[in-house]
Amino acid sequence: MQAGRVGMRVDNFFRANGRRIRNMAAAIAPYLAAEAPALAAGVATAGQAASAYSTLRDQLDRAAA
Numbered sequence: 001m002q003a004g005r006v007g008m009r010v011d012n013f014f015r016a017n018g019r020r021i022r023n024m025a026a027a028i029a030p031y032l033a034a035e036a037p038a039l040a041a042g043v044a045t046a047g048q049a050a051s052a053y054s055t056l057r058d059q060l061d062r063a064a065a
Contacts, residue, residue, distance in 0.1 A: 011057070018054025022047040
């Protein structure tokens, strides 16, 4: 039961902040690219994934309504 509540909180966090996370990752990644290209790629990928999750959940909610 507690895992379900934690999951809902995580879901709400990513739905509310997915686009912000993507924008922050896009701003940070170029600065990391010179010293740690793999880290920059990981940050950029994580930002895109957070944004895609947020967008997908919004689309699913609209389709279910």
